[in-house]
Amino acid sequence: MKWCRLQSSGKAVYGIVEGSQIIEAQGSPFARYRRTSRKHALRSAKLLVPVVPPTLYASGVANYQAHVDWANAFFKRAPTPLPTRADIGYRATSALLPHGGTIVIPKDASDAIHYENELVVVVGKTAKHLSRDEALSCVLGYTIGNDMSERTWQGMDRTFWRSKNTDTFKPMGPWIETDFDLGKAMSITRINGKEVSRFVTGKFLFDIQYYISEITKYVTLHPGDAIWMGTDGATLPPLKHGDVVECEITGIGVLRNSVKREK
Amino acid sequence: MKWCRLQSSGKAVYGIVEGSQIIEAQGSPFARYRRTSRKHALRSAKLLVPVVPPTLYASGVANYQAHVDWANAFFKRAPTPLPTRADIGYRATSALLPHGGTIVIPKDASDAIHYENELVVVVGKTAKHLSRDEALSCVLGYTIGNDMSERTWQGMDRTFWRSKNTDTFKPMGPWIETDFDLGKAMSITRINGKEVSRFVTGKFLFDIQYYISEITKYVTLHPGDAIWMGTDGATLPPLKHGDVVECEITGIGVLRNSVKREK
Numbered sequence: 001m002k003w004c005r006l007q008s009s010g011k012a013v014y015g016i017v018e019g020s021q022i023i024e025a026q027g028s029p030f031a032r033y034r035r036t037s038r039k040h041a042l043r044s045a046k047l048l049v050p051v052v053p054p055t056l057y058a059s060g061v062a063n064y065q066a067h068v069d070w071a072n073a074f075f076k077r078a079p080t081p082l083p084t085r086a087d088i089g090y091r092a093t094s095a096l097l098p099h100g101g102t103i104v105i106p107k108d109a110s111d112a113i114h115y116e117n118e119l120v121v122v123v124g125k126t127a128k129h130l131s132r133d134e135a136l137s138c139v140l141g142y143t144i145g146n147d148m149s150e151r152t153w154q155g156m157d158r159t160f161w162r163s164k165n166t167d168t169f170k171p172m173g174p175w176i177e178t179d180f181d182l183g184k185a186m187s188i189t190r191i192n193g194k195e196v197s198r199f200v201t202g203k204f205l206f207d208i209q210y211y212i213s214e215i216t217k218y219v220t221l222h223p224g225d226a227i228w229m230g231t232d233g234a235t236l237p238p239l240k241h242g243d244v245v246e247c248e249i250t251g252i253g254v255l256r257n258s259v260k261r262e263k
Numbered sequence: 264m265k266w267c268r269l270q271s272s273g274k275a276v277y278g279i280v281e282g283s284q285i286i287e288a289q290g291s292p293f294a295r296y297r298r299t300s301r302k303h304a305l306r307s308a309k310l311l312v313p314v315v316p317p318t319l320y321a322s323g324v325a326n327y328q329a330h331v332d333w334a335n336a337f338f339k340r341a342p343t344p345l346p347t348r349a350d351i352g353y354r355a356t357s358a359l360l361p362h363g364g365t366i367v368i369p370k371d372a373s374d375a376i377h378y379e380n381e382l383v384v385v386v387g388k389t390a391k392h393l394s395r396d397e398a399l400s401c402v403l404g405y406t407i408g409n410d411m412s413e414r415t416w417q418g419m420d421r422t423f424w425r426s427k428n429t430d431t432f433k434p435m436g437p438w439i440e441t442d443f444d445l446g447k448a449m450s451i452t453r454i455n456g457k458e459v460s461r462f463v464t465g466k467f468l469f470d471i472q473y474y475i476s477e478i479t480k481y482v483t484l485h486p487g488d489a490i491w492m493g494t495d496g497a498t499l500p501p502l503k504h505g506d507v508v509e510c511e512i513t514g515i516g517v518l519r520n521s522v523k524r525e526k
Contacts, residue, residue: 054356054357055355055356055357060421060422087420087421087422088420088422088424088425089421089422089424090353090355090422090424092318092353092482093317093318094317094318094482094483094484094485094488095482106480106481128430157350157351158323158350158352159323159350159351159352159353161351161352161353161478161482162351162481162482165481165482166481166482167391167481167482167483215424217369218369218425218428218429218430219355219357219358219424219425219428219429219430220357220430221357222357225357
């Protein structure tokens with residue numbers, strides 16, 4: 001089942017994507033809902049980010065082997081041993097951008113504007129003290145995030161606030177897929193239709209069960225919270241004015257955004 | 264004017280504190296409001312955090328000279344030159360706790376459980392690209408935050424997620440004061456009624472105008488966003504089971520919380 005959020009008569013509503021149609025729902029996937037008789041054409045619907053998470057978590061530094069190696073080379077750091085436990089970070093919801101929206105590069109940003117195609121876990125239920133075995137019981141479904149990064153600022157700012165949370169730098173969508181087979185999924189990125197990156201989505205250093213059980217030792221997860229799971233490999237070439245970037249995860253869909261540089 | 268948020272007939276509503284009374288409002292200080300005829304006794308009202316910020320900013324690492332010096336000694340770091348620009352960080356709203364609520368120390372936390380009495384700036388209007396001179400125009404008012412920190416975890420976790428965002432570790436309140444004279448304010452902390460810390464609230468390394476103009480170069484501030492401005496000096500003695508901690512900022516009020524250790 002695919003849950004999207006869309007604008008309908010000026011209001012944000014949830015909808016269920018079925019083929020080329022969206023069935024408008026009353027309520028939300030995080031509480032009660034019912035299907036209504038209102039339908040929208042998927043092609044022309046104005047999609048919103050599928051949820052505005054109360055808290056937006058991100059796997060810290062890196063959660064895939066080849067991305068650690070690439071980032072060390074990119075930032076000219078000595079090769080570091082792989083992390084032995086996950087670093088849990090945050091992103092700001094002020095930076096969220098829906099499928100179809102325009103990523104705006106600030107005037108004073110460098111040219112090192114990189115995509116990061118990431119699996120996003122969407123929490124459906126309040127959860128605390130979940131074991132590894134129980135961890136997935138709080139998950140509603142999965143969507144796609146593009147963890148846009150300005151690499152010069154990333155090297156300068158400990159908290160990544162500008163590098164990763166500049167307005168429009170967190171595209172997320174197009175919808176939440178509740179029936180997702182992580183075992184089969186591939187993450188594929190295209191710029192202007194040309195494939196630039198491909199990796200096995202599930203080859204994490206620290207898996208989803210690990211993140212959920214670690215977080216819920218100390219912090220309550222709430223319906224709508226999202227965990228961005230990191231990216232693998234290189235994130236090149238850099239994005240520039242006029243580009244269209246597509247982050248696909250097979251079994252979920254394609255998150256597509258255009259890129260503009262502020263003048 | 265003092266804006267509080269409270270529970271009234273099972274709903275969260277805004278109220279205006281006048282002497283020993285709260286006048287219930289319809290609407291909120293972030294949009295339109297009107298005073299209603301419903302009144303509550305301040306003494307017995309169940310206060311909530313005065314706002315749940317869409318984004319909760321925190322001054323990074325340190326924003327007062329004496330706290331930088333103390334923290335270097337505490338963490339056994341070499342004396343570092345003072346920062347030349349502010350580090351902008353985040354806290355998670357999942358950790359918020361109202362005035363009167365109980366701070367719960369997790370079972371496996373160390374004894375290094377520290378208070379940090381902080382001025383909190385509450386944003387009232389959407390703002391982008393504000394100059395220093397324009398910066399305060401987006402501010403609704405000020406409240407108090409206690410940036411509770413588990414110092415052992417703080418030394419281990421780059422993102423401070425556990426050390427500062429464990430459930431209940433972000434007391435904030437009791438209300439938002441819209442008429443606040445920063446020039447005269449003192450920050451005073453008491454444990455079980457005994458004064459343990461006192462500093463001049465406004466002696467920041469980087470001031471409020473700086474934070475707002477820096478943030479809004481890249482990020483839109485939204486109504487309800489909050490910026491925690493850091494603390495000064497030592498944050499000792501550590502808090503333990505059974506303590507009551509009071510963070511006062513003169514001209515705003517007193518944020519009081521009890522402390523419990525999980526068994």
